[in-house]
Amino acid sequence: MARERSGPNFAHVVLATRLRILRKAAGLSPQQAADALGAHGDTVRRIEQAKTSLDAGQVHTLLTAYGAGAEEIEDFLGKLSAASLPGWWHPWRAVMDTWQRDLMSVESAARIIRIWEPALVPALLRTPAYARALDEALRPDLAPAEMEQRTELLMARQERLRAQRTRIWALMSASALHTRVGGEEVMAEQRKVLRAEAERPGLTLQIHPLTGPPHALTGIPALTLYRVESPEIPDRMVREAGPVGTADVWDTDTAATTVTNYRLLMDSSSTRAPHPDTSKEALE
Template sequence: MARERSGRTVAHLVLATRLTVLREAAGLSREQAARALGAHSATVRRIEQAQTSLDDGQIRTLLTAYGAAPAETREILGQLAAANRPGWWHPWRSVMDPWQLDLMSVESAARIVRSWDPALVPALLRTPAYARAVDDVLRPDLSPAQRDRRAELLAERREKLREQRTRLWALVTGAALRTQVGDTAVMAEQLAALRAAAEQPYMTLQVHPLDGPPHALTGIPALTFFRVEVPGIPDHVVREGGLPGTADVWKADPAVMTYRRLLDYSCATALHPDTSKEALA
């Protein structure tokens, strides 16, 4: 299992990869680059693996050593300044779980997000009222104001994904469609939202009906799969469960491939998206 470091954003990882490419293109070893910095080679290794903060002065020195053109240097330093600015989610950080803080930069760069929940509507498809009702039951450790803020954040996450044209692919269970979360009005609004989402071009929604046979994800806790499609940035899988507010996060690990296969197999046996729309009616 691997976790992203807080503050280690996808933008930082992209810049770190670019610095590695420039160093290798210049024919320099890490030891030679470290001498230009007046530092140990381990410092260059940590910079290239985004295991330390990317400092403007250090990056400028490395780019000079690598023979980067002035225009390229300005571009990279501009990207570094943008990467060092707080993420859009910063105002909600006080109500976010630690694993969410670590993964928001990945979600904000994702091209595909796939999700599964064994009993509830997957998080990214929840209406604010439904999300608030879920937290009322599952997160008694939070105050009512905190639950409201989390519902607000969820709506903002969904809007950001829409703006960046991220493809969402969700598996919904028949149990989620029948389980009463909140009052009748909350459920009616949630089902209407699912029907509307199923019509969106960026959304693929499939249903596993209650009377269907067991499938590859039967008994598996809630999952979210992220694909960024940026060189050097691996796929990520989040598996929720256990204590409230906790999750396991994997990247560049056999577990990622295993869960992706399980998602593929489960999607293959779920209702076709067109038939799933009928199940939501």
């Protein structure tokens, strides 16, 4: 387990996976492909696992060895060039937490995001005023301008996820509705937005009541599961534990048991939580 572990760019992972598929289709072993590069056998394995940057020259050599035609090579290199461009979130990179920078490309391609938030309104459902007030309370190390940029980024993330129709399944505790963040006006606006979000297609919101019994996620820090619609791309699980702004990140390629165990806890807790229609009553 590594806190704030760096992760490869999602677009690079897709291209690296494509290289592996083409190599296998050509009937070549990793060592044979490495021989074409004049490199060590581990070089191709690292390329295919997106553990090293994709070099255009090496990619061209590999594609040629795999029997790819000129048009396919040109298309692949074009995608590689596009994948190397800064992500849409680049203007806010300086105010992002390390784990967010590593995972933003995955979030931007996710088809479903599952969230557990034990004490606060989930980030992807927060209003600008709530998000800003929370940073003021929890991140006194940030300058006002940095807080404003972080709020802008969060609003951009929410907008993009709605535009790409990413399904969000959020599970939270009713304690968040009783934790006053930014005062009564901020909380009233936040409740209003949550009511509206609960009616939005593609979003499921469940709220564990304060008087409810313990459930599988009781005492567990905030969790987020990212799933992409591609069997080659592993799920990512984020646990926001420890100092504010840090997180533990796992994926199903390298920590399948950990990701599966937390997902099962989410499943169990969701089963015990009130139905989304009943949860809406807590927002009144």
